[in-house]
Amino acid sequence: MHNIWLIAKREYTERIKTKAFLIATILIPTLMGGGIFGIASIAARSKTTSHIAVLASQPQPAEDLKQELENGKNSKMTVDILPASTSHAVLDKEIDDKKIDGYLVIAPPTSGEDRPTFDYRPRSSADIATSEAIETALHKVLITEYLKGRGVSASETSAMMAPVTLNILGKNGEHGNSRTSFIVAYVLFFLMYMVVLLYGMNVARSIIEEKTSRVFEVLLATIKPDELLAGKILGVGAVGLTQVGIWMIAAAALAVTAGATSGITLTVPQVVFFIVYFALGYALYSSVAAALGAMTNSEQELQQLNMFLMLPLFLCMGMLLPVVTNPNSLLSVFVSEIPFCAPLLMELRISISMPPPWQIGLSIGLILVTIYAVLWVSSRIYRVGILMYGKKPNLPEILRWMKYS
Amino acid sequence: MPIVELKKIRKVYDTKVAVEGLSLTIEPGTMFGLLGPNGSGKTSSIRMMIGMTVPDSGTVSLFGRPFERGSLHRVGYLPEERGLYKKMKVLDQLVFLGQLHGLSEGTARSRAKVWCERMQIADAMEKKTEELSKGMQQKIQFIAALLHEPELIIMDEPFSGLDPVNAELLQDTLIELRKEGKAVLFSTHRMDQVERMCDGIALVSRGKLVLSGSMREVKAEYPKNRLHVVFTGDAGFLQHPEIEEAKNYSGVAEIKLRSEAGAQAVLAEAMARGTVITRFEVKEPTLEEIFIERVRASFGDEEARGIVDA
Secondary structure: OHHHHHHHHHHHHHHHOOHHHHHHHHHHHHHHHHHHHHHHHHHHOOOEOOEEEEEEOOOOOHHHHHHHHHHOOOEOOEEEEEEOOOOHHHHHHHHHOOOOOEEEEEEOOOOOOOOOEEEEEEOOOOOHHHHHHHHHHHHHHHHHHHHHHOOOOHHHHHHHHOOOOOOOEOOOOOEOOHHHHHHHHHHHHHHHHHHHHHHHHHHHHHHHHHHHHOOHHHHHOOOOHHHHHHHHHHHHHHHHHHHHHHHHHHHHHHHHHOOOOOOOOOOHHHHHHHHHHHHHHHHHHHHHHHHHHHHOOOHHHHHHHOHHHHHHHHHHHHHHHHHHHOOOOHHHHHHHHOOOOHHHHHHHHHHHOOOOHHHHHHHHHHHHHHHHHHHHHHHHHHHHHOOOOOOOOOHHHHHHHHHOO | OOOEEEEEEEEEEOOEEEEEEEEEEEOOOOEEEEEOOOOOOHHHHHHHHOOOOOOOEEEEEEOOEEOOHHHHHHEEEEOOOOOOOOOOEHHHHHHHHHHHOOOOHHHHHHHHHHHHHHOOOHHHOOOEHHHOOHHHHHHHHHHHHHOOOOOEEEEEOOOOOOOHHHHHHHHHHHHHHHHOOOEEEEEEOOHHHHHHHOOEEEEEEOOEEEEEEEHHHHHHOOOOOEEEEEEEOOOHHHHOOOEEEEEEEOOEEEEEEOOOOHHHHHHHHHHHOOOEEEEEEEEOOOHHHHHHHHHHHHHOHHHHHHHHHO
């Protein structure tokens, strides 16, 4: 036990002291936070400001459309109303000269009951925002005009057009906030994904480092390979927990000072289960990584094998959507019980809607059994693998290693 | 009570036999040399001695008891492949390794400082290992193996890669440790070193023990049948029937006789021919010669050549 502690302590203190740790701890949340704020602020300001021309023979609906596009909810465009006789060639020229972003031709209906036809020629057909804004505005203008023709007042019209709020209720009738729980679930999922991948690989790397620098031969003269393995997993794991801890505290501090404007709150079970599943997932993936590290001699060889680490994580990524949309389906229950996916997917289900306790218990049990099995195999591969260097082992050799005591 | 006792240990890796029925005993207070060409099973034997690998058959005893991990705190080991944490400071590294050997942090730190002074690398204590020269790193590893004052010191090729000054420093340190009553085992393929320093030796080739015992015993087994002659003039005396083999390096002859008694006859022959002798010495064979002879007897000429190359 003392030896495991010494190994873990060295691993922890040496890693904490590195610049890489400091940079990752500060930079990753800064970048992620910056990214989220950036996307949010761009989304908030993404009202189109295009300048278009409208060719119409009659003032209506062109006037209302202009009003809607220039002062509407989602657009701040500039609209010029031109007579229908304006030459298209001249406008095409203006588009080429980038004076306008497009022009809309309103042709009156051929018979009284039909709607007018609308032809829009944009400068770039990829400018979806503008064409969608025009489409929405036209729809609104036509309905308003129709209602007006039927003698409905303007205030009544706007009341009718107001959007509907759908209240989503929790099981016991309280007002739930599904959007918040989705966001929390996603954030926790990706946090876990990243940390497990990052620190799992760190275990493999730290083993390879020891192999390439040949330190382990000195270490093995006093301690057992299992102790070395356990110490490494614990030490590197503690670094991961420290980093996530710092991020969480920073996030909490930020949320408090920002007056929790986002409305995102973490509940106690969410935090507890996150820690439990993080620890389990981390232990599981790092034992696999340790086995990979023990089998290889260099970082390059490790890169070739790290798909074994990535595959289950990719499976989890693929299952993200089905689980989020239907957290209690048979598929979701099944995949979230697979030990390699459970740390991510069961955790995800817990933060969306609490699964029955037996499912949580079963998943934790399965993970523990798998960790034990993987550790047993890894420590065997480790024991033999670290002393066999030079050539890359093939599968039969690895299987033979299992038999060595 | 012998410090190390190996009884008929055998280790096979896949199809290659690394060590075959090796037995040897090391007594306290001896300097023991483990000799052999590259790939002869020296490192494999050492690894089994300290429990890093387990022999397929045979027994290993340390300090008079069957091998147990607890005994390793009394063993200091310098592996052939040197390795240290590159990014770690020298002192921290020594303290860490000392703690792994069961020392408290304070003891490890104070002893590390004393040893660094003794090995003349006190300036390097606060530096990172990767900033140091290879020879310096080797000295640090040497210290790491000795920090916990082991009773048995095992060093795999301790002198390889060191300049003569540092090699002598290490040699003197090992001799001092032996005087303090510690058992020292080191492997090498430099016979002259062993001949100078060791009390006991074991020669291995192809995983098998070719020769072992105290230096005196080994030498006593062989007759004093070597001549070292420096001469000018007629070299015809080298054809004398008492001479089994002679190498003439233009005026310096290394001669192997058929019997110990032949020396006088060869000298008489040289005098009769009028050769001027400036030096005539009767010697015992060197360890290297003994070793080559034994390997040749067991495995044939080709293997013997391998030793000379090594």
